[in-house]
Amino acid sequence: MRNLCATVSYEGTEFNGFQSQPYGRTVQQEIEKAIQVLTGEDILILGSGRTDAGVHAQGQVFNFLTESTIPAERWAIALNTRLPKDIVILEVHEVSLSFHSRRSAKRKTYRYTIDMGKFPNVFERRYAFHHPMRLQVEAMQEGLKHLIGEHDFTSFTSIHSTKPHHIRIVYDAYFEKQGSMLHMYITGNGFLYNMVRVIMGTLLQVGQGKRQPADMKRILEGRSRALAGPTAMSHGLMLMNVEYPAEA
Structure with a gap:
């Protein structure tokens, strides 16, 4: 099992916030769908925090656990080809299993x-x-x-x-x-x-x-x-x- 940390930017106008919601489009759900298409895994990503509907991000951070062997440096390109135009993964790197994007943030x-x-x-x-x-x-x-x-x-x-x-x-x-x-x-x-x-x-x-x-x-x-x-x-x-x- 690997723990990957990603930095993502998104234009929040058409989103009902970052965090998954019962209704409305969210950034988290779009990213999780892209990961599922890429690896076949049903993964829950952990964001550094939630942003409200309409709020944008240049440098939101999230992490997730995966069994995929795809090298970390290839994840951004692989996900961006599967994501809508208002979300862009900027960087992905591997971190320790103890890393948590919200709890570890300073x-x-x-x-x-x-x-x-x-x-x-x-x-x-x-x-x-x-x-x-x-x-x-x-x-x-x-x-x-x-x-x-x-x-x-x-x-x-x-x-x-x-x-x-x-x-x-x-x-x-x-x-x-x-x-x-x-x-x-x-x-x-x-x-x-x-x-x-x-x-x-x-x-x-x-x-x-x-x-x-x-x-x-x-x-x-x-x-x-x-x-x-x-x-x-x-x-x-x-x-x-x-x-x-x-x-x-």
């Missing part, structure tokens, strides 16, 4: 993109939330700084979260402008259900002058979802990469 980075142009960029419409009104970006950056560190992020997760606790560490978070696009990058040891989208929805209110940057600290300490802003649209969110220890 850091994840997400990016949320806002299109601040007067009119939406037609070529980026699937990857950026269009907000043509002026935003106070410096205030948003100041508010974002309050979230760096180890905190209870109950206020910034869905009320439907099933996690036993909501304590997470945010290592870095910042905004970066690129033309009319405003990107928020956030890196942490893990993220809760809708966490990045709720943070972004609340920061948009800061940018609009509806909240003050210091409100982010107050909301965080309040530990109530009712204190935060709306959940930002899913299509602006991208899982950029997942990091592991060097020995993984």
Whole structure:
């Protein structure tokens, strides 16, 4: 038995998320079907985490156990010829049997993109939330700084979260402008259900002058979802990469 680790990118528009669901198309189901066609094995892949419907990924990671003797370096090409066009396997390598894509992960980075142009960029419409009104970006950056560190992020997760606790560490978070696009990058040891989208929805209110940057600290300490802003649209969110220890 071998344990293979793969990095995959996907355009999430037509997916009902990464994780298998009773209804709707998912990334996991498409990959598992491709593996079944390739090797004849009914395999369950283990993702580093789930992404919601409409969310994209440049560097999602998953692992799976296989009895196939296909060399690791050939898996990406073999799977890509059997996958739909909105999923691309970027790399596959063999790892120890103890490796688990979610439990072994140390850091994840997400990016949320806002299109601040007067009119939406037609070529980026699937990857950026269009907000043509002026935003106070410096205030948003100041508010974002309050979230760096180890905190209870109950206020910034869905009320439907099933996690036993909501304590997470945010290592870095910042905004970066690129033309009319405003990107928020956030890196942490893990993220809760809708966490990045709720943070972004609340920061948009800061940018609009509806909240003050210091409100982010107050909301965080309040530990109530009712204190935060709306959940930002899913299509602006991208899982950029997942990091592991060097020995993984």
